[in-house]
Amino acid sequence: MNALTIVVIVGENTDSFARAIDLGLQLHNIPTIFIVPRDLSDLSVWLHDDSFTVNGNQVGGIVFRALPQSLLSSGFNTDDQAFCDAEIRAMWLAAINLDSVLAVNQYDASAWFEGLGWRIWRRRLLQWDIPSSEFAMGGVLGRRTWNWYPYGSGTPQPVPMKRTSRLLGVARTPSTQVQVSLCVCGNVISGESSSVIRDAAAYLHQSGIRICEIASDLEGHILTVETQPQIANGNKLDLATKLIVTALEAHLLNR
Amino acid sequence: MLQPLKRICLIGNTQDLTAVYIAWLAKRRGAEVFEFDEEKLGIDWEFEFEDGRNQHGYFKILGTKYEFSKLNGAVVRFRPNPGLPSEIELPESEGEIFLSERRASLEYLVSCLPCAVANRTYAGRGNGSKPYQMRQLKLAGFRVPKWVVGNDERAVMEFSRTFEDGVIYKSCSGIRSRVRRLNNKVLRRLRAGTTPIIIQEYIKGTDVRVHVVGHRSFATEVVSTSVDYRFDDGETDFRIVTIPAAIDKMCIKMAECSHLLLAGFDFRVSEEGDWYCLEMNPVPSFLPYEMETDQSIGGALLEEFGVV
Numbered sequence: 001m002n003a004l005t006i007v008v009i010v011g012e013n014t015d016s017f018a019r020a021i022d023l024g025l026q027l028h029n030i031p032t033i034f035i036v037p038r039d040l041s042d043l044s045v046w047l048h049d050d051s052f053t054v055n056g057n058q059v060g061g062i063v064f065r066a067l068p069q070s071l072l073s074s075g076f077n078t079d080d081q082a083f084c085d086a087e088i089r090a091m092w093l094a095a096i097n098l099d100s101v102l103a104v105n106q107y108d109a110s111a112w113f114e115g116l117g118w119r120i121w122r123r124r125l126l127q128w129d130i131p132s133s134e135f136a137m138g139g140v141l142g143r144r145t146w147n148w149y150p151y152g153s154g155t156p157q158p159v160p161m162k163r164t165s166r167l168l169g170v171a172r173t174p175s176t177q178v179q180v181s182l183c184v185c186g187n188v189i190s191g192e193s194s195s196v197i198r199d200a201a202a203y204l205h206q207s208g209i210r211i212c213e214i215a216s217d218l219e220g221h222i223l224t225v226e227t228q229p230q231i232a233n234g235n236k237l238d239l240a241t242k243l244i245v246t247a248l249e250a251h252l253l254n255r
Numbered sequence: 256m257l258q259p260l261k262r263i264c265l266i267g268n269t270q271d272l273t274a275v276y277i278a279w280l281a282k283r284r285g286a287e288v289f290e291f292d293e294e295k296l297g298i299d300w301e302f303e304f305e306d307g308r309n310q311h312g313y314f315k316i317l318g319t320k321y322e323f324s325k326l327n328g329a330v331v332r333f334r335p336n337p338g339l340p341s342e343i344e345l346p347e348s349e350g351e352i353f354l355s356e357r358r359a360s361l362e363y364l365v366s367c368l369p370c371a372v373a374n375r376t377y378a379g380r381g382n383g384s385k386p387y388q389m390r391q392l393k394l395a396g397f398r399v400p401k402w403v404v405g406n407d408e409r410a411v412m413e414f415s416r417t418f419e420d421g422v423i424y425k426s427c428s429g430i431r432s433r434v435r436r437l438n439n440k441v442l443r444r445l446r447a448g449t450t451p452i453i454i455q456e457y458i459k460g461t462d463v464r465v466h467v468v469g470h471r472s473f474a475t476e477v478v479s480t481s482v483d484y485r486f487d488d489g490e491t492d493f494r495i496v497t498i499p500a501a502i503d504k505m506c507i508k509m510a511e512c513s514h515l516l517l518a519g520f521d522f523r524v525s526e527e528g529d530w531y532c533l534e535m536n537p538v539p540s541f542l543p544y545e546m547e548t549d550q551s552i553g554g555a556l557l558e559e560f561g562v563v
Binding site for chain 1: 448
């Protein structure tokens with residue numbers, strides 16, 4: 001392994017998983033740069049062919065724990081802010097998709113620019129014939145007893161008034177989340193581990209999703225997928241960290 | 256025998272010039288055209304479908320239902336800054352959430368429609384990151400100019416010195432995407448600290464735009480005195496040109512793999528005859544090329560919808 005190869009972790013200081021990865025890598029003598037998303041524009045970067053350097057260091061791994069639509073570039077004029085964020089967003093998408101970089105997660109352009117929302121993963125799970133909860137879109141029909149899943153948050157809400165539902169074309173489901181499974185590197189490490197969830201985890205892993213939380217309903221169908229789960233301290237955090245650190249270390253050793 | 260009535264729709268910005276043109280052409284060919292303007296969702300029209308059940312669903316326009324299965328094609332063009340419904344007043348932050356939710360619901364609708372769509376919004380998203388797309392183009396077999404992304408002035412200058420004909424720079428995202436020769440102004444910005452830019456070898460030659468519609472392609476050579484004929488003032492001449500079969504095949508395949516029914520490829524053809532691919536555009540403005548050369552790009556798109 002090249003001694004100057006680093007892993008960049010992009011995350012908030014309060015993100016326990018990001019912090020745990022940072023510590024775990026350092027304990028394995030892997031140098032890291034931990035940076036909060038809004039400071040990404042402070043980094044000196046160079047991306048060329050399959051190589052990415054940050055502050056002069058070769059990057060072999062990236063753990064990106066921020067929504068692409070977040071504030072990624074503080075300190076610029078208000079008029080330039082949106083543009084600067086877009087530039088940083090565009091560059092980091094390219095970086096996480098280099099063969100030389102192991103990314104957590106390795107989002108493709110479609111997922112990246114659609115904000116990593118639940119609808120992206122739902123669309124893919126449906127394409128892969130993974131049993132998924134029933135959803136209706138549009139808001140024309142009443143169904144006030146159902147749950148509304150806003151595209152932006154993925155957190156269930158009461159279905160809004162009919163007029164609002166129609167203006168927004170809301171997505172509703174009769175299903176209720178009953179369990180959550182944490183999946184790392186294609187394996188379920190906590191929570192329900194039915195064949196449906198294991199299949200979903202495997203497909204997601206094949207498309208670059210190394211960590212995610214899969215919510216399922218009473219029938220065991222997939223309700224939503226969260227690719228930047230918050231993981232509280234404890235056994236789950238320890239195990240998830242260990243698996244990701246191991247994967248990063250293996251990738252760096254094989255470079 | 257009477258042909259069944261063909262129906263297409265416009266979704267998003269129904270005043271977009273390309274959309275308006277396609278609608279006009281479709282009506283001339285006897286098709287019925289529905290307009291589903293983003294800003295009128297829930298007011299003039301609405302929709303309902305269950306995405307897990309063969310995408311059966313319907314539109315409702317002023318009380319009349321039209322099933323998705325009756326639609327032959329959809330043309331999608333979105334405004335960069337859509338407005339709130341006129342009867343709604345919201346604080347700015349809530350207004351942004353409203354617009355974002357509404358846009359997401361239309362994007363999901365477009366992704367689920369069973370008819371041919373030009374284009375589904377998830378397709379060709381790589382265009383939002385030029386370095387990402389340049390890599391994809393290279394992997395697809397296209398020749399691309401040498402390029403780097405960086406924000407270090409010294410490294411940028413060192414890279415630029417390796418090219419006899421110099422370099423150009425452009426934005427990574429494609430926003431404010433006017434292509435320019437590297438100059439002192441941008442070097443000063445790099446020195447002061449700025450977001451990374453793409454530096455790319457300048458290829459002397461002519462521009463060719465290749466529009467792909469399904470399995471057909473339409474190539475137009477653009478002879479111009481500008482660095483970027485799309486934005487710069489300068490004399491511009493459009494001519495139909497034949498492209499090498501290998502390039503043609505790659506364009507069609509790349510568009511297909513990207514799930515794009517309509518795509519615009521920009522090439523620079525060097526003085527030695529090498530074809531350098533600069534970009535694949537998922538929302539190409541093909542009207543100027545069609546108007547200047549009589550290539551029936553819009554017509555080809557309608558044929559993909561079965562509107563002949």
